[in-house]
Amino acid sequence: MPASVTLRAMPSDRAPAPSRIEGRATWLISRAYARSQGLLHEGMADGADGLRNQHYRLLAALEEWGPVVQADLGRSTGTDRSDVVALLTELEGRGLIRRAPDPANLRRKIVSITEPGIRQLEALDAVIDQIQERVLAPLSAAERRQLTALLAKLA
Numbered sequence: 025m026p027a028s029v030t031l032r033a034m035p036s037d038r039a040p041a042p043s044r045i046e047g048r049a050t051w052l053i054s055r056a057y058a059r060s061q062g063l064l065h066e067g068m069a070d071g072a073d074g075l076r077n078q079h080y081r082l083l084a085a086l087e088e089w090g091p092v093v094q095a096d097l098g099r100s101t102g103t104d105r106s107d108v109v110a111l112l113t114e115l116e117g118r119g120l121i122r123r124a125p126d127p128a129n130l131r132r133k134i135v136s137i138t139e140p141g142i143r144q145l146e147a148l149d150a151v152i153d154q155i156q157e158r159v160l161a162p163l164s165a166a167e168r169r170q171l172t173a174l175l176a177k178l179a
Contacts, residue, residue, distance in 0.1 A: 060159050067155035083145040086137035094133040120144050
């Protein structure tokens with residue numbers, strides 16, 4: 025480091041962002057996302073029997089939509105193609121889903137949720153509800169509704 029450079033201490037009473045970005049929506053959304061993800065990972069680790077948010081997403085889709093082609097399940101839930109195979113293998117190993125060849129095209133797999141999968145999904149619903157409560161704790165009921173509506177609009 026050149027001798028002429030003087031290092032300044034970071035202000036300890038400020039948010040961990042330079043002032044030019046701390047009020048920008050993109051920064052705030054990314055911070056809220058990071059907090060939400062941290063609470064989600066923590067909550068799932070504590071109460072989801074080793075399952076993760078991605079498992080929950082797939083089980084919820086299968087329960088709501090019924091049997092579906094594996095590739096379509098991945099696309100419709102925003103799950104990467106290679107990840108969906110690994111996640112479904114884990115769920116199948118636990119007996120929570122079933123995969124069978126598609127009679128119309130034997131190269132494709134039809135995925136469906138099992139009765140144990142539905143029970144596990146209901147248990148995960150309770151875990152997710154607790155996490156949602158922690159994420160939204162700083163907000164009033166009206167603010168929660170408003171935030172949800174605004175996020176849906178942005179999404």
